[in-house]
Amino acid sequence: MEGKNLRRVQRSLIAGVAAAGLMLTGCSVTGGGGGGEAGDGTGEINALFMKQAGYSEDDYAQIIADFEEENGGDITVNPTFVSYEALHDKIVTSAPAGTYDVVLIDVIWPAEFASKGIVADLGDKFPGASKDELLSGVIPTAEYQDKFYGVPNGPSTKLFFYNEDMISEVGATAEDLDTWDGVLATAKEIKEAGISEYPIAWSWAQAEALICDYAQLLGAFDGEFTNDDGELVINNEQGVAALEWMKQTIDDGLTNPASTTFLEDDVSKALAQGETAFGLNWDSTMRDLQDPEISTIADAAGVLATPKGPNGARPGVNGAMAYSITATSVNQDAAWQFIDYMTSEETQEKYVQSSQPSWKASYEKPEVIDVNPEVFAVSEEAYADSILRPAVPNYSTVSQIIQVELQNALLGKKTPQEALDDAVEAANAELED
Amino acid sequence: MAVSTASAPRRKRRDSERRLAFWLLLPAVLAVFGVILYPLARTLLISLFEVKSAVAVDTPFVGLGNYVEALSASGFWGALGRTLYFTLVSTSIELVFGLGIAFLLNAKIRGRWLLRALVVLPWAVPTIVNAAMWKGIYNAQYGALNGVLSHLGLIDSYQAWLSDPMTALNLVIIADAWKTTPLVAIFLLAGLTAIPSELTEAAKVDRAGAFQRFFSITLPLLLPSIALVLVLRTVEAVKVFDIIYAMTRGGPANGTQTISYYTYVTAFSEQNYGLGSAISFIVLLIILVLTTVYLRMLRRSEMSTL
Numbered sequence: 255m256e257g258k259n260l261r262r263v264q265r266s267l268i269a270g271v272a273a274a275g276l277m278l279t280g281c282s283v284t285g286g287g288g289g290g291e292a293g294d295g296t297g298e299i300n301a302l303f304m305k306q307a308g309y310s311e312d313d314y315a316q317i318i319a320d321f322e323e324e325n326g327g328d329i330t331v332n333p334t335f336v337s338y339e340a341l342h343d344k345i346v347t348s349a350p351a352g353t354y355d356v357v358l359i360d361v362i363w364p365a366e367f368a369s370k371g372i373v374a375d376l377g378d379k380f381p382g383a384s385k386d387e388l389l390s391g392v393i394p395t396a397e398y399q400d401k402f403y404g405v406p407n408g409p410s411t412k413l414f415f416y417n418e419d420m421i422s423e424v425g426a427t428a429e430d431l432d433t434w435d436g437v438l439a440t441a442k443e444i445k446e447a448g449i450s451e452y453p454i455a456w457s458w459a460q461a462e463a464l465i466c467d468y469a470q471l472l473g474a475f476d477g478e479f480t481n482d483d484g485e486l487v488i489n490n491e492q493g494v495a496a497l498e499w500m501k502q503t504i505d506d507g508l509t510n511p512a513s514t515t516f517l518e519d520d521v522s523k524a525l526a527q528g529e530t531a532f533g534l535n536w537d538s539t540m541r542d543l544q545d546p547e548i549s550t551i552a553d554a555a556g557v558l559a560t561p562k563g564p565n566g567a568r569p570g571v572n573g574a575m576a577y578s579i580t581a582t583s584v585n586q587d588a589a590w591q592f593i594d595y596m597t598s599e600e601t602q603e604k605y606v607q608s609s610q611p612s613w614k615a616s617y618e619k620p621e622v623i624d625v626n627p628e629v630f631a632v633s634e635e636a637y638a639d640s641i642l643r644p645a646v647p648n649y650s651t652v653s654q655i656i657q658v659e660l661q662n663a664l665l666g667k668k669t670p671q672e673a674l675d676d677a678v679e680a681a682n683a684e685l686e687d
Numbered sequence: 688m689a690v691s692t693a694s695a696p697r698r699k700r701r702d703s704e705r706r707l708a709f710w711l712l713l714p715a716v717l718a719v720f721g722v723i724l725y726p727l728a729r730t731l732l733i734s735l736f737e738v739k740s741a742v743a744v745d746t747p748f749v750g751l752g753n754y755v756e757a758l759s760a761s762g763f764w765g766a767l768g769r770t771l772y773f774t775l776v777s778t779s780i781e782l783v784f785g786l787g788i789a790f791l792l793n794a795k796i797r798g799r800w801l802l803r804a805l806v807v808l809p810w811a812v813p814t815i816v817n818a819a820m821w822k823g824i825y826n827a828q829y830g831a832l833n834g835v836l837s838h839l840g841l842i843d844s845y846q847a848w849l850s851d852p853m854t855a856l857n858l859v860i861i862a863d864a865w866k867t868t869p870l871v872a873i874f875l876l877a878g879l880t881a882i883p884s885e886l887t888e889a890a891k892v893d894r895a896g897a898f899q900r901f902f903s904i905t906l907p908l909l910l911p912s913i914a915l916v917l918v919l920r921t922v923e924a925v926k927v928f929d930i931i932y933a934m935t936r937g938g939p940a941n942g943t944q945t946i947s948y949y950t951y952v953t954a955f956s957e958q959n960y961g962l963g964s965a966i967s968f969i970v971l972l973i974i975l976v977l978t979t980v981y982l983r984m985l986r987r988s989e990m991s992t993l
Contacts, residue, residue, distance in 0.1 A: 339936065343955045349741045370740030370958060451844070460938025512827030512847035514939050529828060582742065651957045661940035665851065 290352065290374060293585035296328040299592060301356040302345065306338040307518060307536035308407065308575065309608045317605075321595045329588045331356075339461055339517070342650065345372065345580075352582030355589035359404055361395050361574045362462070362649050368398040369647040373578040376402045379590060387599075391637060392612045396576035398645070404576030405597045408609045409637050411570030412470055412534045413629070414561055415543060419554040420449050420531040433562045434474060434499070437532060441508045444531050452510035453531040454503060455524040457517050458664060460657050465643060467534055468660055469571040471496040473641035474563025480644050486652070486681045489674035497663050497670035504664060514664055526551060534560065536573060537636075540629050541607045557628050559636040569639040606630075644685075652681045734964035741958065753965035763966065765941065766949035773860055773945055774924035780864040781920055782913070785871030792872065793879045803876075810869040818933030821862035825849050852942020855935055859943055863930050867923070871916050878912025879905070914985040921981070922974050946970055 303314055311333075318331045334354070336344050345357050349372045359367060367373040373396075380402045381393050389409060396404030416431060424443040430436045441453035457463035472479070477492030487493065503509040510516075510530060521533040522542055526549035542548060543555035562568045577593045579586050595601060602611040603622045610633055616622050623630045644652060659677035662668040668676070734753050736746045757763050792803050809817070824831045827847035836842045849855045882905060890900050928947040931937060937944035937952065944952075950970065954963025 346741050346955055346958060366958070371742050371744070372740065460936065460940065510827075510847075512850055514850045515827065515847060515935075524828070527828075648957065654952065654956070657938075658941050661938065665940055667852075667940060 290580065290582050290586055291584040292587045293583075295587035295591065297585055297588055298330050298332065299355040299583075299585050299588050300332045300334065300353060301592065302334050302336070302341070302348070302354040303358050304338045304341045305335040307538045307573075308410070309538075309605060310541075311335055313605050313608050317596055317601060320601075321592060324595070325591065329591060331592055349580060349582055352580060352584060354580055355583035355585050356592055357578050357580055358407070358575055359396060359578050360462075361572055361576070362643050362645070362653070364396040364398045364403050364576075365645050365647045366649060367578070368401065368403045371581050373403045374581045374583070374586060376404070376579070376590075379594075380405050387614055388612050389614055389637075391572075391640065392574055395572075395574040396578060404578035405593050406574050406576045406612055407597060408574065408602060408612045409633075410537055410573040410575065410609065411636055411640065412466060412560060412573065413537055413539070413570075413632060413636055414558045415525055415533050415535055415539055416556045416558070417525065417528065417531045417551055417554055418556045419551070420444055420453070420528075423447065423449055428556060428558060431532075431558055431561060434471075435564070437561050438503065438506075438508060441503075441532065442506075445508060450529065450531050452507065452529075454508055454513075455510045455516060455521045455530040455533045456500075456513040457521050457535075458500075458513040458661070459515050459517050459520075460661055461517055462653060462657075463517050464657050464660055465653055466571045466573060468496065468500070468656075469641050469643060470534060470560050470569070471500060471563075473569035473571070473639075474561070474567055475499070476563065476565055476567050478641065484644070484646070484685065486644070486656075486678050486685065488656070489671065489678040493674055494670050497660065497674060500660075501664055501666075501670060514661060525555070537610055537629055537633075538608045540626065555628075557632060559632045567639070568635075569641040570636050572640045572642055646685060648684055651684050655680045655684065730964045730967060733960055734968050736961050738960035738964075739958055741960070743960075746961075749961065753961045754969065756962055757966045757969060762941075762944075762949060763946075766944050766946045769856060769942075769944065770925055770927070770946040773856065773863075773927060774921055776857070777860045777864050777867075777924050777927075778917065778920045780860070781868045781871045782916070784864070784868045785875055785916070788868065788872035789875035789879055792876050803873075806869050806872060808869070809866050810873075812866060814866065814929045815933050817862060817866045818930045821858075821865070822849075822934050825858055849935060850939055852940050855939060856943050859930060859934055862934065863924075863927065866930075867920065871920065874916045874919075875909065875912050878909045882908045911985060914981060918978055918981040918985070921977055925970065925974055925977070 303309070303311075305311055309317070314333050314335075318333060322330055338360075341358065341360070342363060345354070345359065345363075345367070348354055357373070359373065364373070368375070381388060385393065392406040392409045395406035396402060414431065414437075416428075421427065421430070421440055421444070424440065424447050426440045426443065430440050437454070444450050444453040456467050458467060469479070472488065472493060475492045475496040477488065477490065477496060479486060479488060481487045500509075504511060504513075510524065512520075516524075518535055518539075521530075521535050522539050524530040525533050525535075525539075526543055528550045540555065540557055544552050546552040549555070560568050560570050577596060579589045579593070583589055597612065599611065599613040599616060602609070602613065603616050603619070606616070606622055606626045610629065611617070611622070617630070617633070643649070646652065656677050659668070659673040659680075662676075663670045663673035667673075735748060735750060737749050737752070738746045788806060792799065792806065796802075812820070823829075825848040827833070827845055827850070830845075830848070832848060833842070833845040837845065848858055886904050886908075887900050890904055895903065926947055927945050928951065931943055931945055931948050932951075935943040937948045946966070947970070950963050950966045953959050953966060
């Protein structure tokens with residue numbers, strides 16, 4: 255009898271656990287839908303940042319220490335850092351648990367994150383009263399369908415970095431680097447003089463970095479990603495010309511062939527080690543190139559706005575990022591206070607070596623400009639015109655399609671026209687969904 | 688039942704033993720449920736719905752729609768093909784080298800214990816560290832491979848090894864095989880040491896040559912170990928993810944994108960959890976079929992040797 259009872263207990267226990275599990279799965283397939291809370295504006299918040307371009311880990315550590323001191327310890331901040339390549343997936347996978355209160359998002363993600371309920375609408379908090387004091391170009395960084403989902407951490411684009419010693423050795427000056435034609439001519443001389451085997455390095459790995467470089471060249475060739483109907487059109491004349499140009503620089507031996515495995519950091523390192531003369535990279539690269547501990551060209555690093563294309567166009571890719579509050583955060587008021595502090599005029603001006611400020615007034619202050627004169631000197635030109643990547647909820651899918659096809663052309667598996675035809679066909683099928 | 692014929696005190700003791708066993712096993716049951724069965728059931732469930740966000744509320748039921756979509760995507764078949772190539776090549780390399788190393792380690796030489804300990808080292812290296820190390824070796828600027836080959840005069844200029852899709856896949860396979868061959872070797876060594884030396888000695892007396900001894904005695908007796916290793920390594924190779932993520936992130940031009948990486952990208956980068964779950968279930972079925980076949984083989988070879 256007892257044996258039977260025990261078996262019954264066992265069976266019902268196991269069934270109970272299984273039923274509980276099924277009930278859990280039954281109420282919502284994702285288990286999601288739990289809303290965030292404002293909280294009482296104090297306590298601990300978790301923030302997710304990236305370690306790559308922009309503010310460094312040391313910068314954030316200092317900002318957090320200052321913030322905690324200013325609010326008297328009412329709010330403490332735990333930062334987590336991941337590489338840019340891991341940032342999107344980390345935000346997505348941590349969303350159901352509400353692990354992070356503050357997340358740094360890229361300009362290409364607001365449509366996805368907003369439409370999928372991952373980041374919170376900032377309501378009347380941003381842009382708020384300071385609208386007129388901000389650069390008009392940065393305000394829409396995290397805008398989607400007329401709502402704001404993040405506060406921009408400043409304008410950001412890819413600038414053109416060069417090695418002053420290498421160009422002066424072949425008798426060239428910065429003026430020769432005003433156009434891509436000039437860059438190629440100088441690169442050829444540098445290669446022929448045996449100064450650098452491959453004078454140009456790019457971030458052409460299968461990653462978003464490739465899209466950013468392509469965007470800037472697409473702009474230089476007067477192209478755009480999408481037409482007025484939102485369809486991808488990069489298989490048109492301009493789009494193909496930009497890609498053919500990229501491939502030609504590989505074939506001519508001017509582009510480092512390892513570029514198809516490089517991310518931005520690799521380009522920065524190749525420049526810093528004096529292996530290469532030229533590279534497109536984010537504005538914070540100057541900080542690293544001028545740091546004698548990691549750079550052999552600390553005194554020879556130069557920076558310019560991105561070179562002009564055949565008809566004089568030189569748009570920079572809009573690479574701004576923004577601080578968002580997650581929709582599942584239960585301490586949203588405290589999160590906002592931290593974001594408000596980080597993006598204030600005063601804080602941003604302290605870290606202009608890492609990132610350009612969002613505030614118009616900062617660009618008029620000599621004491622601010624003096625900290626990073628090279629980049630400030632080119633910023634007006636660099637931000638005058640910009641090229642946008644498509645702002646669609648499934649951007650990640652579209653971007654991956656384009657990345658693979660660009661690489662197919664760069665690696666000689668397809669002609670540029672074929673590759674872009676295939677990219678446009680596959681991407682537009684996704685965009686129609 | 689046997690219980691009913693036993694005397695009362697014995698039955699009581701056996702019942703209390705059973706109760707103890709049940710309570711001792713309960714934590715394990717809960718753990719297995721929590722980390723295996725529940726996620727498995729959830730994945731199966733999600734694979735039947737359209738789930739386009741990690742915090743989605745609106746998730747329409749699509750039946751087998753995700754499975755149809757997965758099987759009709761060219762990306763799926765491309766990734767599956769690369770995975771099969773990865774599995775076949777890496778498992779073969781590991782088996783051949785593993786067998787060789789196992790024989791060496793089985794030889795009666797001085798300092799054998801030291802060699803055995805050294806051989807395990809690559810396996811003890813975490814995959815992520817191994818990936819970083821090999822990424823460094825293959826590096827186009829300062830990689831050791833370029834250094835060695837150009838010093839030997841085999842290449843004129845430094846090569847960007849990981850920039851060609853097929854080369855990159857092969858080089859990732861080598862990196863993976865370097866790490867896992869020791870495991871295979873240790874398994875096979877265990878099998879080798881279990882073979883009674885009398886058999887080979889008797890064969891020697893009968894004037895059987897080394898090759899004959901290997902193919903007629905050692906190999907058949909080693910088959911159970913080989914089959915076991917095959918099952919383990921095939922399943923692991925089909926699941927390969929971390930070394931790809933750390934070394935190439937699926938590039939260049941998707942050349943190293945295996946099925947697990949494809950699943951990851953679909954689910955987390957593209958936030959298509961329904962489709963991602965469906966793909967992982969298809970992979971699960973493939974592994975299940977492979978394992979069944981292997982285990983059948985294993986059982987047959989055991990019967991033939993015992």
